[in-house]
Amino acid sequence: xxxxxxxxxxxxESVEAxxxxxxxxxxxxxxxxxxxxxxxxxxxxxxxLLGDFTFTIPDAVRIVLGEEIPAVSFIxxxxxxxxxxxxxxxxxxxxxAGAIFQGVLRNPLASPDIIGVAMGASAAACFAIIELxxxxxxxxxxxxxxxxxxxxxxxxxxxxxSQLVLVGVGATVALxxxxxxxxxxxxxxDAHIALRWLTGSVGEATWSQIRLxxxxxxxxLPLTAMLAKSLxxxxxxxxxxxxxxxxxRRTDLVLLMAVLLVALAVAVAGPVSFVAFLSGPIARALNGxxxxxVGAGLxxxxxxxxxxxxxxxxxxxxxxxxxxxxxxVGAPFLLWLLASGRTGRSAR
Amino acid sequence: MTHGLALSxxxxxxxxxxxxxxPARVLPARATALLVAVAAVAFVLSVSVGSVGVVVPWAAxxxxxxxxxxxxxxxxxxxxxxxxGAALALSGALLQGLTRNPLADxxxxxxxxxxxxxMVLAVAVWSVQTLSGYLWFxxxxxxxxxxxxxxxxxxGGGAATPGxxxxxxAAVTAALTxxxxxxxxxxxxxxxxxxxxxxxxxxxxxxxxxxxGPTILAGIVLGLLGTRLLDTLALGDDxxxxxxxxxxxxxxxxxxxxxxxxxxxxxxxxPISFVGLIVxxxxxAMVGSxxxxxxxxxxxxxxxxxxxxxxxxxxxxxxxEVQVGxxxxxxxxxxxxxxxxxxxxxxx
Numbered sequence: 001x002x003x004x005x006x007x008x009x010x011x012x013e014s015v016e017a018x019x020x021x022x023x024x025x026x027x028x029x030x031x032x033x034x035x036x037x038x039x040x041x042x043x044x045x046x047x048x049l050l051g052d053f054t055f056t057i058p059d060a061v062r063i064v065l066g067e068e069i070p071a072v073s074f075i076x077x078x079x080x081x082x083x084x085x086x087x088x089x090x091x092x093x094x095x096x097a098g099a100i101f102q103g104v105l106r107n108p109l110a111s112p113d114i115i116g117v118a119m120g121a122s123a124a125a126c127f128a129i130i131e132l133x134x135x136x137x138x139x140x141x142x143x144x145x146x147x148x149x150x151x152x153x154x155x156x157x158x159x160x161x162s163q164l165v166l167v168g169v170g171a172t173v174a175l176x177x178x179x180x181x182x183x184x185x186x187x188x189x190d191a192h193i194a195l196r197w198l199t200g201s202v203g204e205a206t207w208s209q210i211r212l213x214x215x216x217x218x219x220x221l222p223l224t225a226m227l228a229k230s231l232x233x234x235x236x237x238x239x240x241x242x243x244x245x246x247x248x249r250r251t252d253l254v255l256l257m258a259v260l261l262v263a264l265a266v267a268v269a270g271p272v273s274f275v276a277f278l279s280g281p282i283a284r285a286l287n288g289x290x291x292x293x294v295g296a297g298l299x300x301x302x303x304x305x306x307x308x309x310x311x312x313x314x315x316x317x318x319x320x321x322x323x324x325x326x327x328x329v330g331a332p333f334l335l336w337l338l339a340s341g342r343t344g345r346s347a348r
Numbered sequence: 349m350t351h352g353l354a355l356s357x358x359x360x361x362x363x364x365x366x367x368x369x370x371p372a373r374v375l376p377a378r379a380t381a382l383l384v385a386v387a388a389v390a391f392v393l394s395v396s397v398g399s400v401g402v403v404v405p406w407a408a409x410x411x412x413x414x415x416x417x418x419x420x421x422x423x424x425x426x427x428x429x430x431x432x433g434a435a436l437a438l439s440g441a442l443l444q445g446l447t448r449n450p451l452a453d454x455x456x457x458x459x460x461x462x463x464x465x466x467m468v469l470a471v472a473v474w475s476v477q478t479l480s481g482y483l484w485f486x487x488x489x490x491x492x493x494x495x496x497x498x499x500x501x502x503x504g505g506g507a508a509t510p511g512x513x514x515x516x517x518a519a520v521t522a523a524l525t526x527x528x529x530x531x532x533x534x535x536x537x538x539x540x541x542x543x544x545x546x547x548x549x550x551x552x553x554x555x556x557x558x559x560x561g562p563t564i565l566a567g568i569v570l571g572l573l574g575t576r577l578l579d580t581l582a583l584g585d586d587x588x589x590x591x592x593x594x595x596x597x598x599x600x601x602x603x604x605x606x607x608x609x610x611x612x613x614x615x616x617x618x619p620i621s622f623v624g625l626i627v628x629x630x631x632x633a634m635v636g637s638x639x640x641x642x643x644x645x646x647x648x649x650x651x652x653x654x655x656x657x658x659x660x661x662x663x664x665x666x667x668x669e670v671q672v673g674x675x676x677x678x679x680x681x682x683x684x685x686x687x688x689x690x691x692x693x694x695x696x
Binding site for chain 2: 107165166178198273330
């Protein structure tokens with residue numbers, strides 16, 4: 001006890017240093033959240049107010065508050081606004097889900113797009129469109145069921161960790177062949193619908209879809225937040241995690257949340273390419289190499305909303321589904337992210 | 349010294365199988381005899397069985413025979429199938445030796461996706477019409493994809509381990525697929541033509557064969573020349589260098605063969621996965637892992653597998669036919685799962 005006394009100033013100093021060091025990441029995290037949220041709001045406003053029909057902010061506010069302006073109201077309330085809102089929600093769900101996958105499976109490449117969950121949804125939806133002649137809600141349900149089924153198959157056949165990722169990759173290749181086969185059996189019209197569905201699109205957003213997604217997110221996100229506390233430990237690998245009291249059951253539960261989030265997003269918008277893949281690494285890079293689920297969700301929302309604008313207006317004669325833009329721009333960005341090692345750890 | 353060398357030669361398959369070194373279980377002579385017998389049966393079956401019913405195989409040679417047209421068409425398809433299957437299986441065997449990766453397959457590693465987008469670009473952007481014209485784009489795409497996958501997998505220090513290469517291949521495939529989709533979505537008519545090609549089928553006939561024949565032949569010659577190179581490379585780069593090999597040049601020779609074979613096969617028949625994966629493994633299980641036996645036998649068994657898959661696909665779901673790419677995926681996925689579960693991709 002007595003030996004401590006002469007060192008008190010030094011001890012206080014080092015305590016201060018430690019405190020400051022722990023405060024810095026915290027501050028950076030808040031900065032990242034705020035920045036991403038601001039950027040998302042900006043992209044959202046640009047999407048809603050600009051484009052082939054421009055609104056002023058007071059006009060838009062009046063319309064949203066219920067004032068009827070013939071024709072103009074319709075454009076805002078039935079096309080632009082629902083598309084933008086759905087884009088934010090879908091991006092949020094995919095971003096969080098992707099970050100969870102990458103964390104639990106300990107590989108920045110192991111997102112739902114790569115290990116077959118999204119492909120399961122695509123194959124099921126194509127089957128519903130082409131073979132069963134379904135459309136609308138039932139295609140969405142088929143898609144969600146496909147995602148869940150594929151996740152279950154990969155989990156059962158692949159065990160855990162690296163094997164699970166590889167099994168998912170193999171299954172994706174096989175399902176890809178199945179989708180191509182379905183394409184050859186479709187007539188031209190159906191095939192084109194299916195192709196749009198495959199890339200992911202929020203072009204047919206309706207308020208009832210949005211209500212569904214909001215309810216889903218209100219249930220899933222708090223649950224995920226509760227479970228995600230163990231994510232940091234799960235990232236240490238199954239052996240360490242079990243030793244620290246986070247057993248495989250717990251890890252599975254976190255993954256299940258992620259799969260449900262993907263299924264929800266896929267059901268309304270299709271598997272929007274690369275959003276789940278990109279959000280985690282970008283948020284992590286912004287946050288100085290630390291994982292942040294909130295950041296990943298915001299990044300996902302930002303990506304989808306921002307991609308909506310060029311998808312709609314870049315080419316005057318074609319309306320691309322938003323997934324084309326996220327895929328085309330996202331892919332090289334991801335390669336660069338991995339190549340420059342900015343994911344905060346070695347690209348494994 | 350010679351004894352030690354012989355020992356390590358015998359162990360050359362060690363790193364490939366991920367388990368104990370593979371001794372020969374079947375004498376090479378017997379394996380060859382078996383191959384010839386099965387190939388003969390498969391060939392006859394492929395010519396005589398199909399959706400229009402059974403015809404005698406020799407009708408294909410007799411223009412006056414009543415079934416000449418049917419049999420001749422099937423013969424054309426069978427010959428194409430043999431060439432494509434042989435090329436795919438050999439490229440898979442070479443790739444597995446080159447990367448010392450039991451999970452290597454041109455389809456899984458993104459090489460066929462590279463060839464695909466090369467061809468789609470050639471058709472869509474530069475309006476190339478003939479197969480011999482877009483063949484070169486297919487090679488270029490295949491080579492670029494192979495290089496990118498390898499670079500991506502060896503990032504962050506350390507060797508490009510099997511699991512990492514497969515996942516990098518999946519990432520590159522996902523990126524290329526989303527670009528291909530973007531291209532296809534711009535044009536209904538083009539998509540309608542390409543979707544039949546993209547599933548992998550053998551309906552292209554002698555025209556295709558004439559265009560890709562020379563390059564397949566060149567690939568086979570280069571590949572078989574690579575026998576000794578691969579056996580030495582299997583000992584590891586350092587040991588190969590110590591034995592006086594120029595490792596970089598050796599890799600380039602074998603890599604060129606892989607690109608020629610996979611690119612030609614893809615150009616002729618569309619992307620077909622898993623042939624390059626299964627055949628070399630089956631052959632290695634029979635005759636051990638010496639490349640002098642594995643390469644020629646893979647060539648033969650690849651041809652047999654592809655025409656058998658095609659024959660089964662023709663009769664399995666009448667009146668439609670299931671394309672050969674689907675059939676190989678059906679056979680290939682369980683094999684892939686088995687390999688992964690046995691621990692083929694464990695070293696990350």
